Amino acid sequence: MGRLINGLLGPVIGKVGTVIGSSRNGIPYLKGPYKNRTRVISQKEALNRRKFAAAQVWLKPLLSFVRVGFKGYSERSEGFVSAKSYLLKNVLNVVDNTIVIDPALVKVSYGELPMSEHTAFNLSGPKELTFTWNPEGFDQSFDHDQVMLLAYNIEAERAFYKLIGQFRKVGTDQLTLPLEFKPGSVIHLYMAFVAADRSRQSDSLYLGKIKI
Numbered sequence: 001m002g003r004l005i006n007g008l009l010g011p012v013i014g015k016v017g018t019v020i021g022s023s024r025n026g027i028p029y030l031k032g033p034y035k036n037r038t039r040v041i042s043q044k045e046a047l048n049r050r051k052f053a054a055a056q057v058w059l060k061p062l063l064s065f066v067r068v069g070f071k072g073y074s075e076r077s078e079g080f081v082s083a084k085s086y087l088l089k090n091v092l093n094v095v096d097n098t099i100v101i102d103p104a105l106v107k108v109s110y111g112e113l114p115m116s117e118h119t120a121f122n123l124s125g126p127k128e129l130t131f132t133w134n135p136e137g138f139d140q141s142f143d144h145d146q147v148m149l150l151a152y153n154i155e156a157e158r159a160f161y162k163l164i165g166q167f168r169k170v171g172t173d174q175l176t177l178p179l180e181f182k183p184g185s186v187i188h189l190y191m192a193f194v195a196a197d198r199s200r201q202s203d204s205l206y207l208g209k210i211k212i
Contacts, residue, residue: 054099055084061159069109109192109204127177135171143169144196152188
């Protein structure tokens with residue numbers, strides 16, 4: 001039995017006859033009942049499934065990060081769904097039937113907040129990463145933006161990150177890698193900024209990779 005949550009003309013939640021009412025991101029939808037598939041999957045569809053699976057695997061360790069980084073991406077989607085959509089449209093390629101994802105092209109944050117200049121990082125200890133950026137060049141309204149730092153071991157499918165780091169005005173922050181990041185691992189590094197009131201964020205910046 002379905003429910004009319006806003007009266008007779010409101011959206012339907014639940015099943016009414018052969019119609020199913022649901023919502024996503026606050027937008028109501030009506031759909032028909034699920035049916036078992038009978039036709040053969042085409043090569044194009046099989047490739048699309050592989051692409052979706054590859055994007056899912058690549059982004060899964062970054063779930064909490066992209067939820068913040070892709071907040072407010074569009075009226076219909078944000079967070080993990082939007083991050084995957086961006087990856088599929090702008091990053092993922094197929095070369096000789098092999099799916100290729102270039103880490104340098106991936107966005108883990110997307111928004112209009114400005115990125116600081118002269119960003120850099122260095123390995124300041126066995127597993128201690130120091131990130132720096134130019135805190136100047138902005139008015140005071142940007143001083144309390146906070147840095148978001150991400151270290152991603154793609155081969156091991158493990159990520160370590162800081163969602164609420166130092167203020168932009170500080171110009172530096174550290175990230176201590178966990179023990180599970182073994183010596184010899186290749187780590188890809190990203191940086192972004194989020195506003196103090198969490199209303200918006202910057203595009204992420206790929207800083208490069210380092211072997212620990």
